[in-house]
Amino acid sequence: MRRRFPLLTIVNTLIYLFIMAPLLVIVISSFNPGEYLVFPFQGFSLRWYEAVLTGGRYTEPFWTSIKLAIATTVVALPLGTMIAYAIQRFDFRFKSALQGLFLSPLVIPTLLFGIGLLIFFSYLGVRMFFLRLLLAHIVLIIPYVVRTMLAGFSQMERAVEEASIILGASPVKTFFLVTLPLARPALLASAFLSLVLSFDELVIALFLTGPGIHTLPMTIYSDIQFNLSPSLAAVSSIIIAGTILIGLLGIAVMRRSQKT
Structure with missing residues (x-):
C-alpha cells in the first residue's frame, strides 16, 4: 500500500488556496453595497450586479468581445487543425521552419507583437478596427490551436486511418x-482555449482599436485606472462564472464523446 505524504498534500492545498484567493476576494467584494471596492465584506447586496446587467457601459464591449472571440475561433480552429494535421502526418521541406513560425507568437512578447501589427496595418491602410482585431486575434490564436491539435493527432493510431483508406474511403x-471524430477532445480543448484567450486579450486591443469600438478587457482596464468601483468586481465575477460554466460544459461533452 502506498504511503501518503501529508506534507505534500498540505503544500498542494496551500498553493491552490494562494491561486484561488484573489478570485474569491473578487467574488466576495462584488456583493458589497457601498460605493467603493473594499475588502473585507461589509454587507450583502446585488446592487452592482443589477447595475452591470441593466446599465449600458459594459453591454456593448461585452458583445464586441463575444463576437470577436467567436469569429476568431471559427477561423482559427479549422486553419490550425489543418496545419497541425499537415505537420503531424506529412514530411516536407521546411517542416521545422513551419513549426517554428507557428510557435513564434507564443515566444514573441505580446507588446512587440502589437506594435508590429499596428505598423503593418497602418502601412496597408486598414482602417476597419474590428477587422484589425479579428486578423490579429487569428494570428495570435492559431499557434495555440496548432500545438493542441498536434498533441491530439500524435495520440491517434494511424492504423485506423489506413484501414479506412484500404476499405475504399478517400483521404x-x-x-x-474518421480523423476528426477521433480528435474531438483536442478540437473541443482548442475551441475552448481560442474562445477564452481571444475574449481575454487586452494588449493587442490597446494598440489596434480606435474610436467607437472597445472590448470588455479594455473597458475593465480603463475603469481600474479611473473608476474603481464594485461594478468591476461584479463584471469580473460574471466572467469567472461564465468561464467555469463553459469549462464544465466542455468536460461533460468530452466525457460523453469518449464513451461513444
Whole structure:
C-alpha cells in the first residue's frame, strides 16, 4: 500500500488556496453595497450586479468581445487543425521552419507583437478596427490551436486511418469521417482555449482599436485606472462564472464523446 505524504498534500492545498484567493476576494467584494471596492465584506447586496446587467457601459464591449472571440475561433480552429494535421502526418521541406513560425507568437512578447501589427496595418491602410482585431486575434490564436491539435493527432493510431483508406474511403472522406471524430477532445480543448484567450486579450486591443469600438478587457482596464468601483468586481465575477460554466460544459461533452 502506498504511503501518503501529508506534507505534500498540505503544500498542494496551500498553493491552490494562494491561486484561488484573489478570485474569491473578487467574488466576495462584488456583493458589497457601498460605493467603493473594499475588502473585507461589509454587507450583502446585488446592487452592482443589477447595475452591470441593466446599465449600458459594459453591454456593448461585452458583445464586441463575444463576437470577436467567436469569429476568431471559427477561423482559427479549422486553419490550425489543418496545419497541425499537415505537420503531424506529412514530411516536407521546411517542416521545422513551419513549426517554428507557428510557435513564434507564443515566444514573441505580446507588446512587440502589437506594435508590429499596428505598423503593418497602418502601412496597408486598414482602417476597419474590428477587422484589425479579428486578423490579429487569428494570428495570435492559431499557434495555440496548432500545438493542441498536434498533441491530439500524435495520440491517434494511424492504423485506423489506413484501414479506412484500404476499405475504399478517400483521404478527404477519411479525414472528416474518421480523423476528426477521433480528435474531438483536442478540437473541443482548442475551441475552448481560442474562445477564452481571444475574449481575454487586452494588449493587442490597446494598440489596434480606435474610436467607437472597445472590448470588455479594455473597458475593465480603463475603469481600474479611473473608476474603481464594485461594478468591476461584479463584471469580473460574471466572467469567472461564465468561464467555469463553459469549462464544465466542455468536460461533460468530452466525457460523453469518449464513451461513444
